[in-house]
Amino acid sequence: MHRPALAFLSVLALTGASIAQVTVFTTDFDGALPTAITPGTALLTGVQGYAGLGATGNQFGTNFLRSETGNLVRLDLANLPAHNAISLAFLFAAIDSLDGTGSYPAGDFFKVTLDGVPIFRESFANATASQIQSYAPPSGVQLARRIDLGFSGPGSYYTDSAYDLGADPVFAQIPHSASTARFEFVIEGQGIQSLNDESWAMDRLRVDVDSLGSGSVGAYGTSCGPVLSAASAPRIGQTFALTLDNEPPGTVASNLAIGFSDQTLGAFTLPLPLDFLGFTGCVLLNDLAFDGALSMVRVPLPARLGLPLPGDPSLVGLVFFAQGWSIAPG
Numbered sequence: 001m002h003r004p005a006l007a008f009l010s011v012l013a014l015t016g017a018s019i020a021q022v023t024v025f026t027t028d029f030d031g032a033l034p035t036a037i038t039p040g041t042a043l044l045t046g047v048q049g050y051a052g053l054g055a056t057g058n059q060f061g062t063n064f065l066r067s068e069t070g071n072l073v074r075l076d077l078a079n080l081p082a083h084n085a086i087s088l089a090f091l092f093a094a095i096d097s098l099d100g101t102g103s104y105p106a107g108d109f110f111k112v113t114l115d116g117v118p119i120f121r122e123s124f125a126n127a128t129a130s131q132i133q134s135y136a137p138p139s140g141v142q143l144a145r146r147i148d149l150g151f152s153g154p155g156s157y158y159t160d161s162a163y164d165l166g167a168d169p170v171f172a173q174i175p176h177s178a179s180t181a182r183f184e185f186v187i188e189g190q191g192i193q194s195l196n197d198e199s200w201a202m203d204r205l206r207v208d209v210d211s212l213g214s215g216s217v218g219a220y221g222t223s224c225g226p227v228l229s230a231a232s233a234p235r236i237g238q239t240f241a242l243t244l245d246n247e248p249p250g251t252v253a254s255n256l257a258i259g260f261s262d263q264t265l266g267a268f269t270l271p272l273p274l275d276f277l278g279f280t281g282c283v284l285l286n287d288l289a290f291d292g293a294l295s296m297v298r299v300p301l302p303a304r305l306g307l308p309l310p311g312d313p314s315l316v317g318l319v320f321f322a323q324g325w326s327i328a329p330g
C-alpha cells in the first residue's frame with residue numbers, strides 16, 4: 001500500500017468586490033443623429049429659448065431631438081457589459097400647448113418604456129393654468145414652467161416647460177441585466193395634435209449601467225508543494241478558472257477544496273496541521289464548507305478546474321477560499 005501524499009496550496013478569491021457605474025450611451029444631439037436612435041418623424045432642431053436651461057454641464061444647447069406627439073422615438077443598445085441595473089437620463093422639453101389629462105385636446109401622456117415595459121407615463125400641460133398635469137416633478141427636476149421658450153407663440157396657449165428627467169429617481173437604477181436594452185419615448189393619448197400646436201424634445205440623453213466588476217484574487221496560507229493559481233478573474237455569471245501546478249511526481253488525482261472561512265473548521269482552528277494523518281508539513285487552510293474534493297481535470301496538465309459562479313448579484317462581495325490538493329503514491 002502506498003500512503004497518499006497530500007500537498008496543499010492556496011488562493012483567496014474575492015468576487016465582485018465593487019460595482020461601478022459605466023456610461024454606455026450618451027449624446028448631446030449636436031452632431032449627426034446616433035445610429036442607435038430610430039427617430040420616426042422626429043428631427044434634430046435648434047433649441048431656441050431652451051438654451052442654457054439645466055445644471056452646469058448638463059444644459060440644453062445647440063440642437064435637440066424634437067418630435068410631434070404620437071410619434072415613437074426608439075433607442076436600441078447592444079453588447080452591454082454585465083450589469084444588474086440601468087439608468088436613463090435626459091432633458092425633456094414640453095413644447096407649446098400640451099394639454100395634460102382629460103378629453104381632446106387634452107390627453108397628452110409622455111410614456112417611456114424599457115424593453116416594452118412602461119417605466120414612466122405622465123401627462124404634461126402648458127396651455128392654461130387650469131389644465132391638469134399629472135406629472136409632479138421631484139425636487140430639482142423642473143427647470144422652467146409655462147414660459148415662452150420658442151417655437152409656436154409667444155403667448156396665448158403656446159408657453160413651454162423644461163425638465164431634467166434624469167434627476168427623477170424613477171429613471172435611476174432600474175433592475176436590468178440583459179445584454180441589450182430598448183427604450184421607447186412617445187407622447188400618446190387622445191390629445192395628439194399637430195407639430196405646430198404641441199410637441200416635445202429631448203437633449204443630453206445618457207444611459208448608464210451598474211456594472212458588476214471583477215473580483216480580486218490573492219494568495220493566502222502556505223503550501224507543502226503544489227501551487228494553485230487563478231487563470232481568470234472571478235466574476236459573477238462567468239466561469240472562474242483555476243490551475244494546480246508543481247504537483248508531486250506520480251500524482252494520480254488533483255482536487256480542490258473550497259470553503260468560506262480560513263479561521264475555523266468546527267472546533268478546530270485553521271490552519272490545521274495534518275501531520276496526524278501522515279501528511280507531514282501540510283496544513284488545511286479552509287473550512288471545506290462548499291466542497292472538500294472537487295475533481296480537477298489532469299489531461300493535459302496542469303490540473304485545472306472551471307468553477308461556474310452563479311449570476312446572482314447577491315453574491316457580490318462574497319469571499320471564498322480555495323485550496324488545491326494532490327494524491328500521489330508514496
Ligand SMILES: [Ca+2]
Nearest residue numbers: 028061063203
Ligand atoms: Ca444639444
Ligand SMILES: [Ca+2]
Nearest residue numbers: 150152153158
Ligand atoms: Ca412656445
Ligand SMILES: [Ca+2]
Nearest residue numbers: 099105108191
Ligand atoms: Ca393635445
